Amino acid sequence: MYLQDILPRMSKLYLGRIVDSFLKDVHMDTEEEMREVILKNIDEFQNKERVKRYLDFSNEQRDVSLLNEMILMALMEKEGYILSESELYKEVEDMENEMIKLGSDDNYINRFIQKDAKRIYSSVLDEAWKKDESLNAHEINILNVLRNELDLSKREHYLLESRIGRFPRKGNVLHTHQQISRSLINLQTRGLILRFREDTSYYIIPKDIARILRYEMGGELRNEVYAALLGDLNVTQLREILNNLDFSASGVKEVLVNRIIEYNILPSTALKVFGSKELSDILRNLEGTKISGTKKEKIQNIIDYYETLSTPTSSDPTDERARLYDFYESLSARDYKTLRINKIIEKDVQVDNYFEEATRYIFDLKFGLNLMEMEGTRHADGKVKFSSTEVILWDNKSTEEPYTFPDKDFKQFLKYIRSDKMRVTLFLIVVHDYTKEAVAQAQKLKAFSDADTDxxxxxxxxLAYVAEEWKKFSDQKEPQFNLQVFNMTGELTRNMLLSRMEWALKGSQMV
Known part of the structure; x- marks a missing residue:
C-alpha cells in the first residue's frame, strides 16, 4: 500500500510520528489536518536522501539499532511489506533464533563464509567486542568497511556475532517484546514504517519508500519470488549452485529448487557461483534489464528484476479481468517492464485495451453497476446510467508522464458528450497522474459541453482505492454504490473522494 492508502486508517498518535519524522515545529490539532499536511509534503517523505539518512542507526543503542534492522528485514520478506503486530514479534524472534542456530552450525558457516574472510572478520569482531558491552560508531564504521572489502553481508556479520555470544544480546539472549516495541516506535519516528489498526494492529513499509529501503539494506527476495528466479535457471545451473556449496545435487529440477530454498542459500549467494559472462547471459533473457556492469551489479540487477514480480495468484480467479485490475496502476502508467515481467502483456499495444478492460471490471464487479452498450466504434470507453434521463461516460488515458489533456482529446471528449442521446451528467477521465493544465482543460470542457456536464x-x-473501500462508508446491509461520489468538475483527489463517500453512500442520501 502507498502512503495515501494507509493514512485514512491511522489514528492521531501514529500520524503525529510521521509528521515529526520529516516536518519540524508543525502543530496540528486534528487527524485530518495531519493527513493533509503529510500528503502536501509527500515528496519529502519519499525523498531518497531522507530515507538513507534515517536508515543510519549508528548513533542508537545497540539493541535499538539491531532490532530496527531485524524488523525491517522481517517486513521486507513479506508480500506488501506488511505484518500484524503479533506476526511481527514472532518473525523477529524466529529470525534471531535462526541466526543463533545457524551460527553454531560449523558445516553451515564453512559452506557460506569463505575461510579467510571468516578468520579475518571474526578476529576483528571479537577484538571490537572485548572493549565493553557495545560497539561505538567508529568501530561500527570500521566493521562496515571490512565487511565490504571481504564481501560479507550483514546477515553473515550477525552469524559471526552469534558465534562469539554477542547476537542478539550478550550470551545469545533474545530480545524481549518490550525492546521490540521500543524499536517499532523508533522506526515510526524515523518515518520508515507506519502503524494502523483495523481488526488488529499492523505495521507496514509504505510502497513509496520500500524499493529505496530494500536497496539500501541489501534486501533479498521473498521465497515465492526466489523460486521463480530459480525456476528460470536450468538444471545444470541449479546443480552448480548446490555443488559449489557441498550440498547434494541429485534430483529433478523441482527438488533442486526446493533444496536451495530449504538450505537458506540466499539469492546473492547462489548467483555468486556464476561468472560474469554467465550472469550476462541470464540478464539477456530478462527484458529491460541492464546487462553491463561489475559482477556485483549484475547480481543486483537480476535480483531487482525478480523483486518486481508479484504473486501469480489473481485477486479473483473467477474473472480473468481481475488479473488486469491487480496491475491497474502499472497499466495506467504504461509500466511496460512490470507488465511484461508479470506476463500481463506480450506487446506494448495491449496496454490501452487492458487498462480499459480493468476499468470496466471496476464499474461492473467492484461497484456492481450495469454497463451500457454503446453504438459504433468511436465512443467513450465506458458508460453507466446515472438517472432515468442521464448517464456517466468515462475514458481511459494511459501515459508515462502526467496527463496534459491535449486539444485532440478535448475535441474527442466534447464529441462524445454532445453525440450521446441522453444527457451526460459527468465525463470521468481516468489517468495515472495529471498536470494543472489538465485540470484547467476539464473546467473548459464543462463550459463547452452545452449540457453543463461535469x-x-x-x-x-x-479509483482503485474507492473500489476497495466504498462499502465501509455505507450504512446499508446491502450497500449500493452512488455515482454522486464522482459527480463534480475538477480533480477527484483522495481527500475529496473520502469526503464525498462520507455523505454520498449513506442510505438516506441515495438517489
Missing part, C-alpha cells in the same frame, strides 16, 4: 480527473490509484 468533467472530473481521477488517478487510477484513487
Amino acid at each position: 468533467v472530473a480527473l481521477i488517478k487510477a490509484a484513487d
Whole structure:
C-alpha cells in the first residue's frame, strides 16, 4: 500500500510520528489536518536522501539499532511489506533464533563464509567486542568497511556475532517484546514504517519508500519470488549452485529448487557461483534489464528484476479481468517492464485495451453497476446510467508522464458528450497522474459541453482505492454504490473522494 492508502486508517498518535519524522515545529490539532499536511509534503517523505539518512542507526543503542534492522528485514520478506503486530514479534524472534542456530552450525558457516574472510572478520569482531558491552560508531564504521572489502553481508556479520555470544544480546539472549516495541516506535519516528489498526494492529513499509529501503539494506527476495528466479535457471545451473556449496545435487529440477530454498542459500549467494559472462547471459533473457556492469551489479540487477514480480495468484480467479485490475496502476502508467515481467502483456499495444478492460471490471464487479452498450466504434470507453434521463461516460488515458489533456482529446471528449442521446451528467477521465493544465482543460470542457456536464480527473490509484473501500462508508446491509461520489468538475483527489463517500453512500442520501 502507498502512503495515501494507509493514512485514512491511522489514528492521531501514529500520524503525529510521521509528521515529526520529516516536518519540524508543525502543530496540528486534528487527524485530518495531519493527513493533509503529510500528503502536501509527500515528496519529502519519499525523498531518497531522507530515507538513507534515517536508515543510519549508528548513533542508537545497540539493541535499538539491531532490532530496527531485524524488523525491517522481517517486513521486507513479506508480500506488501506488511505484518500484524503479533506476526511481527514472532518473525523477529524466529529470525534471531535462526541466526543463533545457524551460527553454531560449523558445516553451515564453512559452506557460506569463505575461510579467510571468516578468520579475518571474526578476529576483528571479537577484538571490537572485548572493549565493553557495545560497539561505538567508529568501530561500527570500521566493521562496515571490512565487511565490504571481504564481501560479507550483514546477515553473515550477525552469524559471526552469534558465534562469539554477542547476537542478539550478550550470551545469545533474545530480545524481549518490550525492546521490540521500543524499536517499532523508533522506526515510526524515523518515518520508515507506519502503524494502523483495523481488526488488529499492523505495521507496514509504505510502497513509496520500500524499493529505496530494500536497496539500501541489501534486501533479498521473498521465497515465492526466489523460486521463480530459480525456476528460470536450468538444471545444470541449479546443480552448480548446490555443488559449489557441498550440498547434494541429485534430483529433478523441482527438488533442486526446493533444496536451495530449504538450505537458506540466499539469492546473492547462489548467483555468486556464476561468472560474469554467465550472469550476462541470464540478464539477456530478462527484458529491460541492464546487462553491463561489475559482477556485483549484475547480481543486483537480476535480483531487482525478480523483486518486481508479484504473486501469480489473481485477486479473483473467477474473472480473468481481475488479473488486469491487480496491475491497474502499472497499466495506467504504461509500466511496460512490470507488465511484461508479470506476463500481463506480450506487446506494448495491449496496454490501452487492458487498462480499459480493468476499468470496466471496476464499474461492473467492484461497484456492481450495469454497463451500457454503446453504438459504433468511436465512443467513450465506458458508460453507466446515472438517472432515468442521464448517464456517466468515462475514458481511459494511459501515459508515462502526467496527463496534459491535449486539444485532440478535448475535441474527442466534447464529441462524445454532445453525440450521446441522453444527457451526460459527468465525463470521468481516468489517468495515472495529471498536470494543472489538465485540470484547467476539464473546467473548459464543462463550459463547452452545452449540457453543463461535469468533467472530473481521477488517478487510477484513487479509483482503485474507492473500489476497495466504498462499502465501509455505507450504512446499508446491502450497500449500493452512488455515482454522486464522482459527480463534480475538477480533480477527484483522495481527500475529496473520502469526503464525498462520507455523505454520498449513506442510505438516506441515495438517489
